[in-house]
Amino acid sequence: MSKTKLKLSGVRKAFGSNHVLNGVDLEVESGKSLVVIGGSGTGKSVMLKCVLGLLQPDSGSIKVDGQETVGLSANDRGEVMRKFGMLFQGGALFDSMTVWENVAFGLIQGRGMARNEAQAIAIEKITAVGLSADVGNLYPAEISGGMQKRVGLARVVATAPEIIFFDEPTTGLDPIMADVINDLIVDQVNDLGATALSITHDMASARKIADYVAMIHEGQIVWHGKVGDLDHSGNEYVDQFIHGRADGPITRRAA
Amino acid sequence: MTVHSKATAQQKSIGPIGLALHVFNALGAAVLGFLEKTGSFSIFVGRAVAHCFMPPFFGKQLLRQLIDIGYYSLPVVGMTAIFTGMVLALQSHTGFSRFNAEGAVAGVVALSMTRELAPVLAGLMVAGRVGASIAAEIATMRVTEQIDALTTLSVNPFKYLIAPRLIAATLMMPILVLIGDIIGIFGGYVVAIYNLGFSQGSYLSQTWDILETMDVVSGLVKAGVFGFIVAMLGCYHGFNSQRGAQGVGAATTNAVVSSSIMILIFNYILTQVFFS
Numbered sequence: 405m406s407k408t409k410l411k412l413s414g415v416r417k418a419f420g421s422n423h424v425l426n427g428v429d430l431e432v433e434s435g436k437s438l439v440v441i442g443g444s445g446t447g448k449s450v451m452l453k454c455v456l457g458l459l460q461p462d463s464g465s466i467k468v469d470g471q472e473t474v475g476l477s478a479n480d481r482g483e484v485m486r487k488f489g490m491l492f493q494g495g496a497l498f499d500s501m502t503v504w505e506n507v508a509f510g511l512i513q514g515r516g517m518a519r520n521e522a523q524a525i526a527i528e529k530i531t532a533v534g535l536s537a538d539v540g541n542l543y544p545a546e547i548s549g550g551m552q553k554r555v556g557l558a559r560v561v562a563t564a565p566e567i568i569f570f571d572e573p574t575t576g577l578d579p580i581m582a583d584v585i586n587d588l589i590v591d592q593v594n595d596l597g598a599t600a601l602s603i604t605h606d607m608a609s610a611r612k613i614a615d616y617v618a619m620i621h622e623g624q625i626v627w628h629g630k631v632g633d634l635d636h637s638g639n640e641y642v643d644q645f646i647h648g649r650a651d652g653p654i655t656r657r658a659a
Numbered sequence: 660m661t662v663h664s665k666a667t668a669q670q671k672s673i674g675p676i677g678l679a680l681h682v683f684n685a686l687g688a689a690v691l692g693f694l695e696k697t698g699s700f701s702i703f704v705g706r707a708v709a710h711c712f713m714p715p716f717f718g719k720q721l722l723r724q725l726i727d728i729g730y731y732s733l734p735v736v737g738m739t740a741i742f743t744g745m746v747l748a749l750q751s752h753t754g755f756s757r758f759n760a761e762g763a764v765a766g767v768v769a770l771s772m773t774r775e776l777a778p779v780l781a782g783l784m785v786a787g788r789v790g791a792s793i794a795a796e797i798a799t800m801r802v803t804e805q806i807d808a809l810t811t812l813s814v815n816p817f818k819y820l821i822a823p824r825l826i827a828a829t830l831m832m833p834i835l836v837l838i839g840d841i842i843g844i845f846g847g848y849v850v851a852i853y854n855l856g857f858s859q860g861s862y863l864s865q866t867w868d869i870l871e872t873m874d875v876v877s878g879l880v881k882a883g884v885f886g887f888i889v890a891m892l893g894c895y896h897g898f899n900s901q902r903g904a905q906g907v908g909a910a911t912t913n914a915v916v917s918s919s920i921m922i923l924i925f926n927y928i929l930t931q932v933f934f935s
Contacts, residue, residue: 458807478815485813496808513717514813563812 489565744846797897832886
């Protein structure tokens with residue numbers, strides 16, 4: 405039986421009168437990839453930020469390797485953060501640094517590694533995501549959106565995290581580049597043996613990178629199952645979402 | 660009954676007590692909002708200052724900020740100081756000549772520059788140059804999720820972004836103002852000698868005689884406080900920026916306006932402390 409790496413129980417978060425998360429319950433097994441699907445504004449990003457500690461949930465529990473992370477002290481939170489890696493939707497590359505400095509940032513500043521040693525690892529990771537070593541000397545503004553995603557992925561895997569979060573990894577990319585990024589995600593996550601939690605509304609991406617899929621709607625998980633069961637989930641929310649139908653329970657409730 | 664007619668009926672049934680409750684409600688909300696903002700700012704200041712003294716320290720970031728805030732502000736502070744000193748000599752000569760007190764020009768220039776004009780004008784110029792730049796840079800990092808990225812890479816944004824800027828601004832402002840004092844007094848000297856016909860020796864000796872250590876030190880202490888204010892408000896508004904380009908613009912404007920006002924308020928408070 406697989407060990408639970410990440411467990412969310414009854415997580416709630418509101419911004420004023422806007423209740424974004426209404427009791428999210430979710431589990432991710434160690435070494436597995438879970439993709440959370442859902443429409444815009446359903447609470448996917450807020451859920452991810454609560455897990456990462458970037459937002460404090462109003463109530464509920466978030467456990468990593470069985471350790472409660474809600475309400476941790478700054479020092480303990482720092483230890484937990486070392487297990488995490490995150491690929492941001494827009495890449496979130498530091499524009500004042502070159503590509504290799506971006507990739508090596510977590511190693512140099514976060515782990516205190518020597519600059520030369522970190523540079524060698526950064527170049528290795530840059531080539532592992534299909535870019536030439538020369539790209540390492542460019543600045544993020546000098547490379548394309550697809551290349552920025554690859555650099556973002558190289559930065560994530562450089563610190564060898566145990567859990568990797570992907571926030572809309574294929575948004576804004578053409579279908580071919582999106583597929584390339586999906587392949588890279590699968591390869592890199594498998595190489596590290598990491599646990600992955602992704603949020604997306606790109607179904608092609610979800611089918612490619614997921615072992616399990618969960619659907620979030622109005623701040624609650626309405627379905628959770630294996631990726632192979634997605635097409636016969638028996639859940640009307642999932643059916644409407646994966647087929648992209650304008651008519652269904654999601655749009656009826658929204659109207 | 661339609662929504663509009665329901666609302667009209669409600670308005671009619673409010674009456675004077677209901678109206679008073681509405682006013683108190685709005686007033687209460689404003690007071691609570693103010694207290695919330697004050698509390699949030701106080702917590703931010705506390706965290707920022709604490710991180711200036713707690714390791715790890717990012718020396719390279721501090722060096723970069725010392726150069727950005729100190730060295731690159733020298734031209735603007737120098738230009739402000741020299742022309743302020745020159746104008747001060749001209750204006751005080753014009754005014755004092757009415758009372759046959761032209762001899763006080765050197766003292767007025769020296770005291771005004773060291774006690775007030777150099778620290779306040781340098782503070783306002785640095786608020787425009789550095790405060791705006793800090794707020795815009797950090798706000799852009801917030802909007803593009805670079806600050807979140809720092810956290811996920813196990814780097815505390817308070818240590819990496821805020822502490823170096825606070826330390827650099829607090830340390831560099833007194834140095835800038837000391838240079839501004841010298842340049843401003845030199846500007847007054849040039850106008851007095853070459854335009855107003857003062858003798859070099861008497862002007863310099865009058866300047867030297869009137870200046871006391873406290874005049875210079877008070878200006879330098881003010882400068883340190885102004886540097887801290889500029890960096891802190893730049894960081895605060897940038898760090899708490901709202902999303903989008905409009906959020907970055909608002910953060911920049913708020914940083915410059917609030918730090919300029921705070922400089923003027925603290926200038927009065929510090930003057931009261933030093934010279935009352």
